[in-house]
Amino acid sequence: MTQSHKGHDHVWADDLTRNQELVLGTLAHAHGPLSAYDILDRLRDDGLRAPLQIYRALDKLTERGLAHRLESLNAFVCCADAHCHQSGCIAFAICERCGKVEEFAEPAIESELKGWSKASGFVPSRMTVELRGLCAGCASQPA
Amino acid sequence: MTQSHKGHDHVWADDLTRNQELVLGTLAHAHGPLSAYDILDRLRDDGLRAPLQIYRALDKLTERGLAHRLESLNAFVCCADAHCHQSGCIAFAICERCGKVEEFAEPAIESELKGWSKASGFVPSRMTVELRGLCAGCASQPA
DNA sequence: CCCGATATGTTATTTAGTTACATCCGCGCG
DNA sequence: CGCGCGGATGTAACTAAATAACATATCGGG
Ligand SMILES: [Zn+2]
Ligand SMILES: [Zn+2]
Ligand SMILES: [Zn+2]
Ligand SMILES: [Zn+2]
16 A cells, blocks of 8 residues: 555645654644644644654755744744745735734835845845734724 | 943943843844843853843843743844834744845834734734844855 | 842753654656 | 665654743832
């Protein structure tokens, strides 16, 4: 029985390894961002035991843009938009009450940052834009 | 002898506590960003021993805008521009070769982000913008 | 002087990420 | 087939980053 790793309802890429698929599946089914150790806890039953196994998978996934790291949270999310890597600069809005994360690409922001870089001689390789605050739902909540 | 804490060449604010002044002084004299533990190591001779002492001082300093936290680095820098807190959104360009950090405020970026927030109902409380790459000096270096 | 607020000091613990090293598995090649 | 190589895995030990819990000290106002 060839039995590659089944059991998932969605396929993101056909060449993910077992661990990568497990990690990405966990992120995809989560309601919000997860730390590497959160992910590990959820994958103990699948045989994963060491942080490094998670970090290795996350490295590959973030390299390929299938997952993103939230720097201000030390946590990771599944990419919400399969085409986000076409835009070099992805921004995140993180709700501090419910934990929801919205991923969005504002080309204007990217060009602003590129403009500053050009003017100052800085050569950017990676851009991090993260907003903290309250999502629309939580902001309109009573208390 | 009243002897508040002297020995510094510059005064940032007159009401800093001893630990806050030590930490800010360390950041100010550093050539690049420092982690909390880096700071601790440099303040052992001044009697500081526990991470918490550093983190407490850093909390106050960042609250007041005298220091900034670089989320993508888990490190801190002294504020380069005493008036930066007038702008809600401060951006950083971090050189991955020499470690130099440039702090800049692009009002256009802030208004872009505010625009997105307004349109989507998100209520931001804090914004993080960090560029990684090569500073002008390092980018023009041979290898 | 007493009290509350703020700052400090100390120890232990939790959370995050890395280093080092052994093993395993698929694949091309002689 | 047998070998060698690169990528993925597994495991243990460790460093780094941040916090929890608790005890003291310091200062200013009533
Ligand atoms: Zn994405
Ligand atoms: Zn929310
Ligand atoms: Zn500043
Ligand atoms: Zn540089």
